[in-house]
Amino acid sequence: MPVCGPKLSICGIILSIWGIIQLGLMGIFxxxxxxxxxxxxxxxxxxxxxxxxxxxxxxxxxxxxNAYNCWIAALLYLATLVFSAQQFWANNRSSLSV
Structure with a gap:
């Protein structure tokens, strides 16, 4: 069941990927x-x-x-990525069956 639309789910995917990369690297540094x-x-x-x-x-x-804090935030972005990807998949699936 889609909760958010396809554009919002793509935005969530892009922001999540950027957050994971940035916070992962900051955690390493x-x-x-x-x-x-x-x-x-x-x-x-x-x-x-x-x-x-x-x-x-x-x-x-x-x-x-601070490294642990960055990695925890990156994991939260990973959860957001999974949710956004599921929403994108749900929106595409519902648009194909209509």
Missing amino acids: YFFGAVALSEDLPEVEFEPNMELSDFYSKIDAGYTQ
Whole structure:
């Protein structure tokens, strides 16, 4: 049973593919600690009594958490892709049987 029309389902497919690619790549770059993405990390302040290794471990934890967040969002886009593809298929099937 179609819930959305053929144009909206194609739009959902295209946006989902782009979201999967972009967020998948951003997740990879966060996972490997790309310096260009450091502005989007949770704020970590270096305290006078903090060891440098603790500071680096907090930074690494921020990179890892952002990578996981990107991959979770990419999986949500994958679910949207599956739904949009099913809707596109349902619309094409109903238009052929009429």
